[in-house]
Amino acid sequence: MNTDSPDSLLQREQRLIEQAQPFAVVTVIRAAPPTSAWVGAQALVEPDGTLHGWIGGGCSRAIVIEAALQAIRSGQPKRVRISNEPAAPDADVEAHTMPCASNGALELFIQPSLPAPVVLVLGATPTALEACVLAKWVGFRVCAAAGATAPFASLGLKRVIQGFDVDAFNLAGPQLILVVTQGESDEDALEAALRSEAAAVLLVASERKADRLRDAMRLRGITAQRLAALHAPAGPSIHAHKPQEIALGAVAGLVALRHELEQSVADAGVPPLVGSEAVPALPPCESMASVEAPGARYVNPVCGMAIDIAAAKHVLSYGGQRFYFCCDSCKIEFERDPGKYLAIAQGATHGEKT
Structure with missing residues (x-):
């Protein structure tokens, strides 16, 4: 047993937090003589059973360490009584007999500290940047991956990489991935997320778009088991429209x-995070393009959004005409049934001849 000073215990605790290692802090809340x-x-207990600090002699040490390890495994705090004194049963207290011949008594509170879960945000849209900030505020360790890393420079994230190579993060344990590409390489990002071992993948998308992307993932060979880890839409419906709200x-x-x-860990053996209620309804098209785009405008035949031709990123040439779309999903939808949308486009003279 290492009898660290209070300052060194705090330093050790901070180091374990920085290293994303679990531990438990044990505090004596009652001591009856002749306990020391x-x-x-x-005291602080590490996952290997090492105890740092002082909570009494060797008689109670094994009991305290085992109780602390149980708290680390469950993620739940607990009160422990080590005593031979008669006491009424208390469902909130884990009672043990005092093995020491001196017959003292101890009560302890054990608080586990588990590493904050990692959330990996895919995409560099305004909504993705806002999600990174909010996720940090509520205690997640946030990483990001996107086609461009510059937008994340000032956010102080754990790690940022270019592209969607999720495996490059080498994240241990069940993690969460939030896909916020919103029309920019949706399929590539979602496929990378689902091919990872993440416990859950959340997709910012409308239900209609999410269904289309599920179909696309099946065509790319994503199994039904992995698709069960997809949560789309990504959160509760709050009638969001602005990036901050989404x-x-x-x-x-x-x-x-x-x-x-956390509850699945506490319940021991329950498969974590597979399936949940469908959640938010986002606006029908997630592109951040303005409906009132300046300059020459073109109406997307799939969703009806006005597109600035000069700034359009999603363009398709078909039947001697050029068609412009606000996002990947609209372009994919057109390609799946061009006849349906050609009639709409020609009726409104949307297509631009090539």
């Missing part, structure tokens, strides 16, 4: 799944 502990004495709903979904994961 005192009220307020503390991000708030998505992060609410992350918080709900975090608690579900």
Whole structure:
């Protein structure tokens, strides 16, 4: 047993937090003589059973360590009584007999500290940036991956990479992925997320778009088991429209799944985070393009959104005409049934001849 000073215990605790390692803090809340502990004495227990600090002699040490390890495994705090004194049963207290011949008594409070879960945000849209900020505020460790990393420079994230190579993060344990591409490489990002070992993948999208992307994932060979880990839409419906509002709903979904994961750990053996109620209804098209785009405008034949031709990123040439779309999903939808949308486009003279 390492009898660290209070300062060194705090330093050790901070180091374990920075290293994302679990531990438990044990505090003496009652001590009856002739025990050598005192009220307020503390110890820290690591997952390998190493105890740092002082909570009394060797008689109670094994009991305390085992109780602390149980708290780490369950993620739940507990009160422990080690005593031979007669006491009424208390469902909130884990009672043990005092093995020491001196016959003292101890009561302890054990508080586990588990690493904050990691959320990996895919995408560099305004909503993605807002989601990174909000997720940090509610206690997640946030990483990001996107086609461009510059937008994340000032956010102080754990790690940011270019592209959607989720495996490059080498994240241990069940993690959460939030896909917020909103029309920019949706299928590539979602496929990368679902091919990872993440416990859950949350997708910011309308139900209609999510269904289309599920179909696309099946065509790309994603199994039904992995699709069961997809939560789309990503959070509770709050009638969101602005990026900040959409991000708030998505992060609410992350918080709900975090608690579900914690409960599954406490219940021991329950598969974590597979399936949940469908959540938010977002606007029908998630592109951030303005309906009142300046300059030459073109009406997307799929969703009816006005597109600035000069700034359009999603363009398709078909039948001697060029068609413009606000996002990947609209372009994919057109390609699946061009006849349906050609009639709409020609009726409104939407197509631009090539």
